[in-house]
Amino acid sequence: MSDYPMRVDLLNRFRSPSEVRETLRGLEDGSVDMVIGTHRLVSGDVRFKDLGLVVVDEEQRFGVAHKEKFKQLFRQVDVLTLSATPIPRTLYMALMGARDMSTIETPPPNRIPVSTTVCAYDERVIRDAIKREMKRGGQVFFLHNRVKTIELMASKIRQLVPEARILIGHGQMDKDDLEVVMHTFVQGEADVLLATTIIETGIDIPNANTILIDRADRFGLADLYQLRGRVGRAGEKAYAILLLPRDMMTVGDARKRIHAIKQYTALGSGFKIAMKDLEIRGAGNLLGTKQSGHISQIGFDLYCQLLKQSVERLKGRKDAPKTETSFKADIVAFSEAAFAKGDPAAFIPAFLPSNWLQETKIRIAAFREISEALTPAAVKNLEKSWRDKFGRIPAPADNLIKIAQIKALAAAEGIASVEIQGQRLMLHRNGDYILMEGRRFPRLQSTTPQGKLAEAITLLLKF
Structure with a gap:
């Protein structure tokens, strides 16, 4: 920082008592513009005149007590946390959106893998x-x-x-x-x-x-x-x-x-290492003191769902429909293997093709996204997002989106299950099947698998 009119000082255990006192006075009266230090910076005798930015390097070296102190001291300032391998809880908070995250993947010049x-x-x-x-x-x-x-x-x-x-x-x-x-x-x-x-x-x-x-x-x-x-x-x-x-x-x-x-x-493998560490050790307690550890009483997906619902409720947003609708059909092959074994004229594929999303982790993330799209609006937004990210949507993925739309429309009406069996559309709500004119199941006129899906969507839109 020699090109700028700034005074930079140091605070650590290698400084003499007189040097420490001078630095502390400079921080309090504002004559020190930037201070670089260890845990000593969060001591009670350190006071800042006008603190604006805090950079925490090697975040994984700090314990819970220090981080709680950070929250108290740095409540109204910008905080930039740096780490090649963030601890599981910090990484998970970034992945779930509680913190902004940026990754640097370009190594320094002339660096060779070890x-x-x-x-x-x-x-x-x-x-x-x-x-x-x-x-x-x-x-x-x-x-x-x-x-x-x-x-x-x-x-x-x-x-x-x-x-x-x-x-x-x-x-x-x-x-x-x-x-x-x-x-x-x-x-x-x-x-x-x-x-x-x-x-x-x-x-x-x-x-x-x-x-x-x-x-x-x-x-x-x-x-x-x-x-x-x-x-x-x-x-x-x-x-x-x-x-x-x-x-x-x-x-x-x-x-x-x-x-x-x-x-x-x-x-640049630090992020992958941190992800593996998160997988091995668990995300810990986001609101408590444990910085790692697995969820022992409930499944991870349910934990994420409950956490998301709580956040939405605190933001004053309306909860998503509570009904979780199941879908079954004798015309759908839900995997590449099942579709390869069946008759192409009798079945339609509904999956994410491996030749479309080639990376396994991207395919898994896409499956998670569609499983969490519980409203018609969410399904529509997901379809738009996929088109933006992955380009043209192939037929198997498009069919999967249509099934998600059927489930979302049914859930909005409190329908617990949707089943297509032959020409019959079987809808189950409050322990009973929904019958047309009180006597029979709704009938589908189309004879093709694609047509039956489209008809099911049309019928559900009329509820």
Whole structure:
């Protein structure tokens, strides 16, 4: 910001007491235009003259208590949250529309994907990885997240690679000692930095292009992604080696995390990693303190529906029809496989063709959209939206829209089920069938499947 008439200051634990006091005075009287800091910024003694914008970097590092403090402090200001891997609750709030979201998919210039390897703990792997990096003049991060045994691990590495210059860094060190360690490593005066997760964020050392992560099964998916991102920042081929206990097969969520970090190695995979994390850990409690966790008592779809209804009610909007109408017909094939087996003259296809929406996740999202279109207006808007997004709608998808229209029209009249059987249109409401003139089911005149659907819509419009 040197080109602008702005005073930028810093607030963290490495500042002296006098520097901190000067910064606090500047924030209160407005002489400091921008402050960059850690959690220290949400302390009680920090007061702003006219706060207008808050940028929260590495959002996943903040806990619930800090975020509640953010809500109190930053209630009337714009807040921009940055994260390569947002926590499940934050991501879900963005996906459901409670927050605006923008994704950056373009990597920095000359960035190369990191080669990721998962293997059993083996001292030969450790030795070879360190020697290979040293041979090409690079440096190594070795992550060992237990302060009690970090010195023992340093001794092992010295035995494996006697020529390596090793430094130790962790959060329990004196701040001055830690600053010396980091400065020494940045200057290239050491080959291996043996550290805890303090290196997860804020570390940018272009010459460090190999990271070994001990007991990778103990880390979360976002943690592994962030740690892997510490290397490969200067156009050099980088390596991430995830070490697991030899006598232990990863099971459950740990296995899913390790598989995901291996699967998503392309640049800009953070969003996919976060989506996978949401799938594994759940969205948590949107109104409480849990930032992850699955819904245990009700299904996810019902949860979303109840949440949506509550939001609509608070906004003063009329609830959608409570009746959920089922549809059955002996003339409809609801899948590509069923249509392929049947007689094309006797059946009409009603599904989303895979050659129209080729990506599975887009097809699933489209199915969800049509299942949530419960009113005739919603069905009409959905059809328009699909035309805008996907172009011409093929016959199978168009038939699916017509069936959604039939269900929406029936639901508006309190009809619980619609069934087309031969030439009969069977409508069920309040426990009884609706009969024409009290004696028989409504009759369809058309002999073609397409005509029967169109007739059903026409009859329902007359109710």
